[in-house]
Amino acid sequence: MTQQTYLWNPQPVFSLPVQGSEARLPVKRIFCVGRNYHAHAIEMERPVDKATMRPFYFIKDASTLVQSGETVPYPTGTQNYHYEMELVVAIGRSGFRVTEADAGELIYGYAAGLDMTRRDLQLVAREQGRPWDLGKNFEKSAVCSEIVPAGERGVLETGAINLAVNGQTKQSSDLSKLIWNIRELIVDLSQFYHLEPGDLIYTGTPEGVGAVKSGDVITGHVDGVGDVRLTVGAPE
Template identity: 50%
Template structure:
């Protein structure tokens, strides 16, 4: 078999302390999974069933990258998140078994065109162009769970140009990692190579030309992103 056009490169995350690469299949994202962030976005933080949106795998951006300010927006926002990498797939995974499916963890930044998202929400339309645009998923190195253990608590934070913007604790997740995996696997079959961005805490705010954004989680390091100067 020959391809009609050149095949696209396989998206991946580098594995910390190794020359290995973790191939990425899909990126699922949990919306409003911290109570304070849900409130700042005008929603109710009660434990309703979690909801999900997706980003294409090729939106991943490595640590230290410089990216262009995206077109079509004048209100680009940062969102620091714990990222879960699935190593063993499955359907209808039980909560008690969910962490057995995790290969590792990373720090991510769910960049969002907030004005486009607001327009989509008001019109009852999908968020794809607000969330899944080019270079919208900066992500740090992937840390194998065998080396770090699981992350149920710990500081999660983001700064812009050295100024603290977001600071919270992973224990404040409304839906835990295992609950997210279990519920998501009841909707789709999870597969090795899937990533789950687990939601962002309060303090999301605007990025502009020339900004230097640092997202970090205790025990996982950081991912730094530069927004190209105008």
């Protein structure tokens, strides 16, 4: 077999540590769920009616991944850099058009994550009917803790989720308040994508999102899953 050559080095494998294992979880895709808590949807002035609407998503590149505990520079192009605290679901088995009864079998584990957002750019794009990429899919915008294998946790239905900035609580809710729960999200996504091991689903953020500045320390927690931490550095 002829060895393949490339014009430059291919992109490295982006991965996360796994609790209790020396092996790391390679990340394939990052799916993010928009407006999946009623109170957050209201604060974003876009209420959700589950009876007439379905979930919607945006994607972050795997290259945006940042491991918990790091310091990232305040991003360019924004004056309104926001945190969004989320439960992250890690997919461990392939699935396409799965049923709600089988959805839990695709879950490898969970993590605590931050969907960092250039809010001003997102809102401009939203009002103009344009994609959100500049506001959401930018370098070092997907922060994630280690992956905790699901094990006996099964499919999470409840659990406190909260976030603090410099020790002051900003977000506080419960996973039971997700508009579309974990099973429903897996079922819905699998109607459009062949879900694969290494896919991450950021399941949505509660109300209380807000701006941070250089020097701020963000800490988040999901009961039964773990903690995430990010320090905002100076702009590059």
